[in-house]
Amino acid sequence: MKELEQRILRDGQDLGNGILKVDGFVNHQVDAGLMDQCGKELAHRLAHLGATKVLTAEISGIAPALTTALHLGLPVVYARKNKPITMPDQVYLTLAPSHTKGRMVELIVSPEYLAHGEKVLIIDDFLASGATILGLARLAKAAGAEVVGIGALIEKRFEGGREALLPLGLPVESLACIETMEGGRIVFKNQ
């Protein structure tokens, strides 16, 4: 998506070690209008899969998942990383490595909101190693739900997430696919 690619080129910062800082429009400050456009585009590309629910992980997945869900007319569930007191004792829980935290984090979903037979669309801000998305797919499977597709705002092609997701055999859409990010120069696929 051109608008997102252009914004990454303008405001994204390559912090080294494959870390792309997009805190000015995705992760800490959110450009609500751009996020809505991204949600609309992901909804457009993934609507044919017939999802019944959008699933993401807190924190930074919430904004893109919410706008996508809005354009699909679906509810969105965000996996929690800490179990709140409002959640029942029995939950679906998996562990996933956090790239930016350098440790494993928990992903927790209440059985109240992820049911057998649901068709789940997984949406996240980044597709990097694919570890978070694989974790979400495990939660969906544990609940007896079927994952039907995957969408991300920004794909870091060089971190191998697309390959890691291959065994799922699902459509994977990203709105800005970064082929390489070397020497501070960001190169998009098909650019």
Place this chain on the structure above:
Amino acid sequence: MKELEQRILRDGQDLGNGILKVDGFVNHQVDAGLMDQCGKELAHRLAHLGATKVLTAEISGIAPALTTALHLGLPVVYARKNKPITMPDQVYLTLAPSHTKGRMVELIVSPEYLAHGEKVLIIDDFLASGATILGLARLAKAAGAEVVGIGALIEKRFEGGREALLPLGLPVESLACIETMEGGRIVFKNQ
């Protein structure tokens, strides 16, 4: 707002000790369409204040702040509770007690995204004791920004947040104002 009040009556759960569980449409699973309606209504009520930015706290403030920002055409900044590696070393940080966590949490905003002279609209999911919103107001003040108004989805009138915010001398809007919540019966103001 009738739609939100009716949803609270239908799907909200009084867990005792003043805790209202709204995980089915606000906090864990989000009803994207309802959240958009809520954002539209908050934007409608607060547009005249001329805000330049929406400020909230992760995690559960993100959804209502994003939809409000969308309808106001503004960016939204969510205060982080843990400093990510993408954030500069010097930040605005304050402490606020977390009702649901039973301890103090940090609220952190990068000076990159909250600047002197900005007009800030604070949006959160709940107005309970007002402690989180007061923390956000301190962050705005530290940045030299001016808070112009406050909006929340659900106000727990009996927890005194509105009185705690009085010294700020600002308009405070809530979409569903719960007067009492006793014996499992939820009573809204003006009902």
